[in-house]
Amino acid sequence: MSLLGRDLAIDLGAASTRIYVKGKGIVLDEPSAVARDAETGKVLGYGADAACGGTGEVLGYGGDAACGETCWPFRDGLPADGELARRLVRHFVRKVHWNPFARPRMVMALPEGSTPIDRAALRDVAFDAEARDILLIPHALAAALGAGVPVKDCAGRMVIDIGRDSARIAVLSHGAVVASGTLGGGGQAMNRSIARLVEREHGLLLDEREVEAAKRSAGADWKPLHRQVVVRGRDVETGRERAVPLPVQRIYEATRQPVESIVRAAVGIVERCPPELAADLGERGAVLVGGGALLRGLGRRLRTALCIPVRRAERPLECVALGLGQCVDDLGLIARLRRLPGSVGRRRA
Ligand SMILES: Nc1ncnc2c1ncn2[C@@H]1O[C@H](COP(=O)(O)OP(=O)(O)OP(=O)(O)O)[C@@H](O)[C@H]1O
Numbered sequence: 001m002s003l004l005g006r007d008l009a010i011d012l013g014a015a016s017t018r019i020y021v022k023g024k025g026i027v028l029d030e031p032s033a034v035a036r037d038a039e040t041g042k043v044l045g046y047g048a049d050a051a052c053g054g055t056g057e058v059l060g061y062g063g064d065a066a067c068g069e070t071c072w073p074f075r076d077g078l079p080a081d082g083e084l085a086r087r088l089v090r091h092f093v094r095k096v097h098w099n100p101f102a103r104p105r106m107v108m109a110l111p112e113g114s115t116p117i118d119r120a121a122l123r124d125v126a127f128d129a130e131a132r133d134i135l136l137i138p139h140a141l142a143a144a145l146g147a148g149v150p151v152k153d154c155a156g157r158m159v160i161d162i163g164r165d166s167a168r169i170a171v172l173s174h175g176a177v178v179a180s181g182t183l184g185g186g187g188q189a190m191n192r193s194i195a196r197l198v199e200r201e202h203g204l205l206l207d208e209r210e211v212e213a214a215k216r217s218a219g220a221d222w223k224p225l226h227r228q229v230v231v232r233g234r235d236v237e238t239g240r241e242r243a244v245p246l247p248v249q250r251i252y253e254a255t256r257q258p259v260e261s262i263v264r265a266a267v268g269i270v271e272r273c274p275p276e277l278a279a280d281l282g283e284r285g286a287v288l289v290g291g292g293a294l295l296r297g298l299g300r301r302l303r304t305a306l307c308i309p310v311r312r313a314e315r316p317l318e319c320v321a322l323g324l325g326q327c328v329d330d331l332g333l334i335a336r337l338r339r340l341p342g343s344v345g346r347r348r349a
């Protein structure tokens with residue numbers, strides 16, 4: 001191991017942070033959460049200690065959940081709260097790096113459409129966590145690499161990343177992002193739709209954790225639609241706790257609107273592509289990554305609407321970290337992609 005420490009790849013997701021250590025793989029996967037004392041602002045815990053399952057629920061500190069608030073300092077791959085973001089990443093990097101004097105190189109994802117200010121914010125986060133150098137890789141390129149897409153291929157391919165707060169759609173060709181768009185409708189939007197449906201039809205208010213559990217139990221894989229999940233919430237009128245059985249079919253239907261927004265955005269991007277690239281997409285299709293890609297039936301719905309082949313990546317939650325990890329394992333990969341015509345390569349922040 002180098003005296004300067006092993007290089008790291010860090011996927012700064014709104015819901016989860018994943019760290020890949022060179023030669024080792026993903027060694028950390030924790031909620032991107034910081035718990036603070038609501039009154040004094042003092043930090044009470046980070047990551048898994050601060051949140052429960054990425055749902056925003058505070059675990060009780062000193063047995064009293066009410067005393068803490070959970071903050072999520074990243075949004076759309078960028079720091080939304082600079083101070084907390086820096087502290088969180090510093091905490092995670094120290095957790096995976098035993099050597100206090102190590103100054104590793106760090107590879108991070110740069111969301112499409114980022115400004116120089118955004119790049120500077122990512123640089124601050126990395127240097128604050130003792131990075132000696134930072135490499136920024138286009139987010140969609142990292143996701144595609146992690147999903148096993150042959151990015152050097154000149155043929156166009158689409159990558160759809162459905163995270164917590166947003167869905168990012170990009171078309172890649174020659175190892176570069178040639179068209180992209182982001183819309184604010186990730187897993188959180190699906191949760192809101194499910195919660196609205198349960199409130200409308202059953203007069204029940206569900207908390208975040210309950211909605212998340214219901215959505216996940218609808219399952220990524222095929223299960224009978226008549227199967228029911230039981231959800232527990234507070235009655236709108238009486239305020240009492242009550243449980244109702246909810247058919248998986250209803251959960252599926254509740255997510256129709258956010259899924260349609262993704263489809264519309266993807267169609268818009270295909271329409272903006274040059275005709276030869278659009279023809280490539282018809283043949284090579286799209287790959288789904290991010291936690292939202294685990295929603296049951298999403299691939300089929302996109303396939304029908306876009307009329308292109310759509311597949312879900314093998315490890316959708318980890319694709320971006322795995323793609324960044326490939327760049328860490330083989331720094332020459334970035335240089336080679338950079339040499340391809342039209343590609344976006346290494347950027348020093
Ligand atoms: N089995 C599942 N079924 C449906 N949705 C799921 C499942 N598992 C996770 N999700 C959803 O995936 C989302 C989190 O995905 P992911 O971890 O890719 O986000 P992130 O990378 O942290 O965020 P972002 O990319 O937006 O910055 C959450 O909204 C969660 O509800």
Ligand SMILES: [Mg+2]
Nearest residue numbers: 013163290320
């Ligand atoms: Mg993500």
